Amino acid sequence: MSDQRVYNFSAGPSMLPLSALERAGSEITNYHGSGMSVMEMSHRSKVFMKIFEETQDKLRRLMNVPEGYQILLLQTGASGQFSMIPLNLISKTGKEDYAVTGNFSNLAYKEAQKYGQINLAVSSADRDHCYIPRQEQIKLDPEASYFYYCSNNTVYGTEWDYVPETGNVPLVCDMSSDILSMPVDVSKYGILYAGAQKNMAPSGLTVVIIRKDLAGHELPYTPLMMNYQTMIDKDSMYNTPPCWCIYMLGLTLDWINEQGGLEGMEKLKWQRANMLYDTLDNSRLFQCHAEKGSRSGMNVTFRTGSEELDAKFVQEATAAGFVNLKGHRKVGGMRASIYNAMPVEGVEKLCDFIRAFDQNN
Ligand SMILES: Cc1ncc(COP(=O)(O)O)c(C=O)c1O
Numbered sequence: 001m002s003d004q005r006v007y008n009f010s011a012g013p014s015m016l017p018l019s020a021l022e023r024a025g026s027e028i029t030n031y032h033g034s035g036m037s038v039m040e041m042s043h044r045s046k047v048f049m050k051i052f053e054e055t056q057d058k059l060r061r062l063m064n065v066p067e068g069y070q071i072l073l074l075q076t077g078a079s080g081q082f083s084m085i086p087l088n089l090i091s092k093t094g095k096e097d098y099a100v101t102g103n104f105s106n107l108a109y110k111e112a113q114k115y116g117q118i119n120l121a122v123s124s125a126d127r128d129h130c131y132i133p134r135q136e137q138i139k140l141d142p143e144a145s146y147f148y149y150c151s152n153n154t155v156y157g158t159e160w161d162y163v164p165e166t167g168n169v170p171l172v173c174d175m176s177s178d179i180l181s182m183p184v185d186v187s188k189y190g191i192l193y194a195g196a197q198k199n200m201a202p203s204g205l206t207v208v209i210i211r212k213d214l215a216g217h218e219l220p221y222t223p224l225m226m227n228y229q230t231m232i233d234k235d236s237m238y239n240t241p242p243c244w245c246i247y248m249l250g251l252t253l254d255w256i257n258e259q260g261g262l263e264g265m266e267k268l269k270w271q272r273a274n275m276l277y278d279t280l281d282n283s284r285l286f287q288c289h290a291e292k293g294s295r296s297g298m299n300v301t302f303r304t305g306s307e308e309l310d311a312k313f314v315q316e317a318t319a320a321g322f323v324n325l326k327g328h329r330k331v332g333g334m335r336a337s338i339y340n341a342m343p344v345e346g347v348e349k350l351c352d353f354i355r356a357f358d359q360n361n
Pocket residue numbers: 011012076077078079080104150152153154155174175176177195196
């Protein structure tokens with residue numbers, strides 16, 4: 001880790017692999033002899049098209065994306081998908097199932113209500129989203145056009161440890177905060193998507209992986225830019241795509257491959273997370289928000305029970321070089337976001353800090 005860099009526990013945008021940043025830095029004014037920065041290139045130029053195709057290809061291989069699926073590299077933001085999904089998918093039956101297990105699935109659920117009959121298939125709001133419901137708690141409508149869930153709840157710090165079984169109803173998943181942290185079987189999903197700014201690239205890019213037969217059934221008033229079929233037909237280039245972010249994604253994917261791919265990421269994920277949960281569970285002062293069995297490997301939410309002590313913790317941690325640990329206002333306390341690019345050493349040092357704070361307070 002270079003000298004002045006801090007351990008950044010931000011929920012997003014968040015740490016990127018140092019090697020990716022350094023490579024981008026070394027190429028920033030003159031990319032591969034082109035005489036210009038990737039930021040300055042036409043998205044239709046040969047040199048950028050190569051970056052674009054190679055990045056798509058790297059992602060396809062890393063995630064083992066099957067035939068019949070398209071990888072879209074869009075500008076919508078993950079929140080844009082809250083609208084794009086119902087606009088494109090609901091026409092089949094006019095009904096949709098939503099699992100609300102946190103802040104962002106709740107926002108998606110509310111947005112979808114504009115477009116049809118939305119069934120709340122399951123919710124964890126009864127206990128402040130501290131757990132992930134089990135399969136048998138989900139009330140599925142076999143006539144739903146799709147079932148929607150969010151695999152990792154960034155704000156509350158819970159993560160689905162299974163893929164819900166929905167029969168013939170297509171599965172739609174927001175993987176914004178745990179994509180590329182483990183292997184996933186893409187063939188189980190109709191659509192999976194993620195904002196880039198946690199595990200992939202700078203903000204401004206949204207990756208959507210869609211089973212192509214689901215597109216082309218949009219509601220008649222669907223905005224052109226929100227039509228999956230438009231973006232499939234134009235290979236994400238109906239308009240200018242987020243070129244710089246796509247380039248950065250390519251560099252992050254190279255780094256992931258060097259770390260042993262998604263199996264490597266999954267090992268590191270639980271190495272970091274288990275170390276942190278063990279430290280918190282063995283402390284006198286700290287309690288975790290998420291219930292055991294539902295805990296996220298990416299966002300660890302915890303508190304002391306005293307707002308004053310929480311504030312003191314955040315302040316002292318910041319001074320010691322552990323930044324962005326303040327929890328989301330909906331949960332309070334602290335949140336350590338430990339995405340792919342967080343070095344294991346960063347979590348080891350945070351654990352030392354937690355143990356010392358626990359003893360001294
Ligand atoms: C799980 C999840 N979904 C959606 C979003 C919203 O992302 P965006 O800001 O790209 O719209 C976030 C942002 O933190 C998130 O964590």
